[in-house]
Amino acid sequence: MKKLLKQIMEATKDENFLHIFENLEVLISKVLSIFLLGVILVSIVDLGIILVEELFRPSDSEFGKKFLNILGLFLEVLIALEVLENITSYLRKHVIQIELVIVTSLIAVCRKIIIIDLDKLKTFDIFGLGFTIIALSISYWIIRTTIANNPK
Numbered sequence: 001m002k003k004l005l006k007q008i009m010e011a012t013k014d015e016n017f018l019h020i021f022e023n024l025e026v027l028i029s030k031v032l033s034i035f036l037l038g039v040i041l042v043s044i045v046d047l048g049i050i051l052v053e054e055l056f057r058p059s060d061s062e063f064g065k066k067f068l069n070i071l072g073l074f075l076e077v078l079i080a081l082e083v084l085e086n087i088t089s090y091l092r093k094h095v096i097q098i099e100l101v102i103v104t105s106l107i108a109v110c111r112k113i114i115i116i117d118l119d120k121l122k123t124f125d126i127f128g129l130g131f132t133i134i135a136l137s138i139s140y141w142i143i144r145t146t147i148a149n150n151p152k
Contacts, residue, residue: 026091033087040080047073068115075111082107102140109133
């Protein structure tokens, strides 16, 4: 009984507890990257099917709408690849690279602006998207200038 109690006390020390958490984080990151890779592959197949259907099937809809839908799907795959890059970067360095997160966020907001339906948009939404882009751009600029001025 004393031996078991000693093992429990040893396992709950801060260093050992944090080590267990780090191992769990790495395991979760690996599982997420495998799942995301599956999502990306399915998305690429779906994009290929939609691309063939939309471009070679005659329809009454405008080419611009078709193009924006296809471009939106391309950007979704690109965003998923960026998120996968964030996860794999974390697995390599065990640090979340904020620059990658901001770039991924900028791509996602730009995708939203590209595919947005202007007829359903409210003024408040436009200001919100504009503010988001400005905030992300300033954040990116700050990080880039900090990195350029303080190379490792």
